[in-house]
Amino acid sequence: MTDNALSRLLSSRDWLLADGATGTNLFNMGLSSGDAPEFWNEDEPDKIRALYKGAVDAGSDIFLTNSFGGNASRLKLHEAEHRARELSRLSAEIGREIADAAGRPVVVAGSMGPTGEIMAPMGSLTHARAVEMFHEQAEGLKEGGADVLWVETISAIEEMKAAAEAAGLAGMPFCCTMSFDTAGRTMMGLTSEGWAEQAAKLPTVPTAFGANCGVGASDLLRTVLGLSNVGGEIPIIAKGNAGIPKYVDGHIHYDGTPELMAEYALLARDAGATIIGGCCGTMPEHLEKMRAALESHEKGPRPSLDRIAEVLGGFSSPSDGTDDAAPQPERTRRRRRRA
């Protein structure tokens, strides 16, 4: 587990550039909103090659496979739950081909997104079933030649634990990022610092961990500050959205410019991230600027929240729950009848 394509790159470099958006790029290539992107691994492999190559040519050291929704639970919506392993394998096979032709070490990261279900006891998804689904997808990605698994956009720590267990079962190194989109926390209320503490205790220790998606680039960096505050040994991943989505002439456009994302990349490194990339709205032109900025600048001092807001814009909430300013219940409940 300690020696893999990603850990080798990490030990030889101070920072790595990950990729940008998958959905936004595929949408621009004509994916219509009704379709599962994973079907394109079979039906439109040239477009998936173009997606991967776009990131590699823009300087990415790591790119994620087109398998975000490739678990049985998500594919079930397209009557394709039986194809989770196969579609995931295909996504990684195409990835392997592009990475091997890059002429430099490029890591194929097998993307695994959330199941979209709420875990028991609150919801209906059991731990065992979640592990089984993630494991099935992990085996497919492994067969296709992925170097590492990349679990992303997770909100519930219980679901992340299931994914980590699945990575262990598949014998694959893995990276994992959660999405902090609700007052600076995950939808389930986990803070950045809470995540950093939990990540070190996962059943399979991640090669790198961090945050992706969420609200905008500023919020994501506030999260990275929280992660690095805890001060663990595991490298930190920052994959923020290219600004905020806007609706222009029937299409979605993200308002983060390539120049802004270059600033974001530098601040992400200053804030303690080692693996830096984008999420929704991040295109190859953004990645190029990000790479150029990281190469031409030295790592700077750890930025303050004010500095981040000044460069990238304000935050979506005054507090992210890691300081004393987090809102508290106003009413004093008399007591609980039972603990």
Next chain:
Amino acid sequence: MADEEEDIILSELDDDELVQQMHDDLYDGLKEEIEESVNILLERGWQPYEILTKALVEGMTIVGVDFRDGILFVPEVLLAANAMKGGMAILKPLLAETGAPTIGKMVIGTVKGDIHDIGQNLVTMMMEGAGFEVKNIGINNPVENYIEACEEFDADILGMSALLTTTMPYMKVVIDEMAEKGIRDNYIVLVGGAPLNEEFGRAIGADAYCRDAAVAVETAKEMMARKHNQLAAG
């Protein structure tokens, strides 16, 4: 707060204290206690509608406000809604018998191509908590599903949800189709989902964008009141 395990006997509290206690118990997601309290109030001769509005809906409003303000998060809200549901199960048949007024009816669903339903399930629970009747038509809905469900259910409100930037434009397809059929103005159209914002809501012709489930409830209440006033005036 919970240092000393005081043994509270719900049936010994007077009405005001019991209602306060129910607000606390909803906040803490204590389903059995809520059921017990609902039954106590019924035995004391409270009208089902009064229990619904004063004890349950008011209690869920507190939960909604703290959810909106980032004090409570999804797991706590799910527990509170579950406790509320326990109370509602007792009240529902009685409400129907007594012909109590309905606060409003809503159809909600995630748009075509989008399979995320956690958000809309939350909205459903919070809306039900606020006393609305909600028909949740699930995920991946083409325009026909929305229109059929709205007609069948005699809805006042249509709610649409999307979690992907690739699926959110479909909301406009639904609104345009309704406009073409001349039924757009029969409904209050609310939209929500992580990648949306107010600007988007306006651009596609929705009545409002709702940032989260708590805001959806507030907006729905406000717009229903406005609708009633218009009907009364017109």
